[in-house]
Amino acid sequence: MGKEAAITKPQLQRYPIYLKLLQELKEEGVTRVSSSMIACRLGNSEEQVRKDFQAIAHTQGKPGLGRDVSAMIATLEEFLGYRDSTDAVLIGVGHLGDAFLRYEGFAALGIDIRAGFDVDPSKVGQLIGGKRVLPMEELEGFLTRTHTRLAILTVPASSALEVAERLKKCGIQGIWNFAPVHLDYGEDVIVENVDLASSLAILSHQMKNQF
Amino acid sequence: MGKEAAITKPQLQRYPIYLKLLQELKEEGVTRVSSSMIACRLGNSEEQVRKDFQAIAHTQGKPGLGRDVSAMIATLEEFLGYRDSTDAVLIGVGHLGDAFLRYEGFAALGIDIRAGFDVDPSKVGQLIGGKRVLPMEELEGFLTRTHTRLAILTVPASSALEVAERLKKCGIQGIWNFAPVHLDYGEDVIVENVDLASSLAILSHQMKNQF
DNA sequence: TAGATTGTTAATCGATTAACAATC
């Protein structure tokens, strides 16, 4: 503890991608992989793959043989927290929120959505994807009672800031923000903004320059 | 033409965020902004804001006065391509695909989804969010006939690779990939992978270290 | 042993931040 190298943001983004590839390889019956093989499949450099694995692996790779696929999968799953589950609430049961409540892939990422919240009385009380939709009035009570630390925000832009303030006041630790509004609370609340427009900007610009 | 400074990836991601903030400010009746004001609201540095604006602005800012909000909005909208619309198809009308077809925000980003595609016969023929769902068999025909250059991929992981290959063969130029599979076609097709797991990895790691 | 692939250390590349003169 204390002196392990810090993990960088780009590395954090790559780990889930490595994990998915390794799981595929395991399915195909592959037991050992080299950095160059992974790099080739993913379009990045083998030096980078090696550094990334070295940063979190418990054991060293074997020169000439590469790394054990299963061991690396275990390391990645553990590092990414996929093995123990984090409770979350989802706020805003619109089209996207509805899709998220029904999406079964969150469990594999260690996320357990305990309830949805919405202002619309016609949605309140419904069971979507096995999750109950509760009225917004119960948000504060639910969060403090259940000690939920993570909120998934899928409300419209117009109410994002207001809801985020309420979450902050309840002492929420993390907000995974899908509303098209950039949130920033500095050190108080960790916010991860998923911005469709930012993602599209990269795509369009590359397309424009390429063709 | 030819010697303007290249725009970096992080810059591209920030432009839509600036635009949204400026649009809000305009609504509030603000006509001029300084870099420091924007930096403060967004949690980044004022030097960065200035560099970002300088890279795409047609006119210089005025020392002591800052920049004109409306002019900057126009510049950003034009640069991001929000003013002319790009045709796109959406493939995979599951929960997420359905939400996207109904989402009305794409028009503001210059994206016009012309049709959805799905293998499920019960979905084919439906009109969702004003868009017709067509059978997968018609994909190639539709793309070549309409010269569509952009595909939004919202299929399950299991069929992502197969569909992507079909898109590539039709000469599609860009794939906006929401399937939990990392795609990479090098120079042939521009792929923008939107990876929930990568986004979550950043959030969880920060939460773990902070608390 | 020989070949492949590792881990480490150094060099390069890219992005952000700092410093400061220019100017509305």
Added chain:
DNA sequence: TAGATTGTTAATCGATTAACAATC
């Protein structure tokens, strides 16, 4: 004019790539 904020140039910081000895 004085103050605020700009644009430019230099310094720092962070991430990736390159080089190479170590080793299974």
